Amino acid sequence: MNSKQAAEMFDLSVDTLRYYERIGVIPPVNRGENGYRDYQINDLNWIFLAKSLRSAGIPIASLIEFSELARLSETQNVARAQKQILADQLNEIDNKISEMNEIRSMLQYKLDTYDEHLAQFKNGELTSETVEKLWEINHYTKN
Template sequence: MNSKEAAEMFGLTTDTVRYYERVGVIPPIERDKNGYRIYTTRDLNWIYLAKSLRHAGVSIESLIEFATLAQLGGEVQKAQKQILQDQLQEIDEKLAEMTKTRELLRYKIDTYDEHIAKFKSGEVTAENIEELWKINYKN
């Protein structure tokens, strides 16, 4: 598979795939006798992993560290696994925060008309307005 096909497969540009290789996010790609990159299943897995982790907010630096360890060989599995575990923890924390924000938005949408009506009627004022940070949004 060539660069264009590999990039299209994952909805990336060829420039992005080549950038990933140049900075070390993915290991170097083998080339044919004419110097054209030839992507193997292993290479495609690296591209998919890099794309997925980048979309989840994983830093380029963490991806470079992970890919660099893979190229060192030897006993690097523990270090690689730790990088993955650290990234998973960060994503879990982001998901928890996003879930809380989603619940707040859902609450605001679900109660919007009611709140507006209470403000207009004077039932809710600046002095007796709810404290959003104290509300459990889950129903």
């Protein structure tokens, strides 16, 4: 598969694919006799992994480190290091998901109580001095 086809497959630009290869996010892609990149399944897997992890906010440096480890000789230490990179990134994503769930719960609470609070402000039941402190309430569920 050529660069254009690979780029289209993953909704990336050809420049992005070349950039990922140049900086080491994906291993070097073999070239055909004509000198053009010839993406194979393993290359496409690397592109998919890189795009997915970048979409999740994984830093380029972590992707480069993971890719560099893949090019080292297969040892238990290399496999352990790669697995640790993935575990660390999974942990970061889990933390972000937890934070986002808390924010989502707070937003849902605000939506659920918006009309009621607005009416209370309008009729004077709620003032800027008596309004709830969102950071102190337990009206929404923290996950």
